[in-house]
Amino acid sequence: MTMTAGRETLVDGEFAFTQADFRHIASALHSHAGIALHEGKAALVYSRLAKRLRTLGLRNFAEYIALVESPEGKEERQAMTAALTTNVTRFYREPHHFDHLRDVVMPQLAARARAGGRVRLWSAACSNGQEPYSMALTVLEKLPEANDLDVRILATDIDPNMVVEGRDGIYSDELLAPVPASGRRHFNPVS
Numbered sequence: 001m002t003m004t005a006g007r008e009t010l011v012d013g014e015f016a017f018t019q020a021d022f023r024h025i026a027s028a029l030h031s032h033a034g035i036a037l038h039e040g041k042a043a044l045v046y047s048r049l050a051k052r053l054r055t056l057g058l059r060n061f062a063e064y065i066a067l068v069e070s071p072e073g074k075e076e077r078q079a080m081t082a083a084l085t086t087n088v089t090r091f092y093r094e095p096h097h098f099d100h101l102r103d104v105v106m107p108q109l110a111a112r113a114r115a116g117g118r119v120r121l122w123s124a125a126c127s128n129g130q131e132p133y134s135m136a137l138t139v140l141e142k143l144p145e146a147n148d149l150d151v152r153i154l155a156t157d158i159d160p161n162m163v164v165e166g167r168d169g170i171y172s173d174e175l176l177a178p179v180p181a182s183g184r185r186h187f188n189p190v191s
Contacts, residue, residue: 015053017046021061025049028068029084032077033158037084048083052076082159089127091134091171091178098138106142113149126155129166130175137183 008019025045026037037045049064056076058064067073068080092098113119121139123132132155139146139153157163176184 015050015060017061024065033081052083085158087127087162089130091130093131098134102138102141110143113151119151121153123155126157126166128162
């Protein structure tokens with residue numbers, strides 16, 4: 001670490017990145033998305049946002065912070081949030097969750113749905129949709145007629161680009177590898 005104009009530099013690189021810069025970005029991210037960053041993430045924040053500075057033709061983090069905090073910075077706040085979140089997903093990620101859904105939760109939910117009741121499931125932080133699709137396939141194992149009943153799965157993510165990918169529901173054969181053959185008929189694989 002070095003000192004820059006009385007402020008401790010957290011990352012030495014193409015752009016100086018100080019504690020004050022980090023605090024402003026962390027505050028903006030928390031205000032915009034409710035995500036809390038600790039200073040141990042400074043290198044990650046720098047590496048991901050330095051790309052944004054280059055793309056935008058900015059000279060330093062002070063200019064970037066001014067943009068993000070300005071009324072005109074709405075799109076960049078979203079781009080910053082997308083850059084600072086990690087989209088980790090795969091079909092049947094954390095398999096024990098899907099086992100629990102199938103074996104413990106679904107018998108009651110299936111009975112409720114068959115009796116005319118509503119069933120609502122939520123997949124938060126769904127990235128590009130592989131986990132909510134895994135939920136849907138798990139639901140269909142126990143409730144094959146779910147499409148004809150009042151059963152819905154809400155899938156959300158903070159990154160709207162990931163939501164668009166998930167909505168499309170198009171996955172490569174490689175990504176679909178964990179999906180049982182009986183579930184693959186629900187997808188249109190791409191090469």
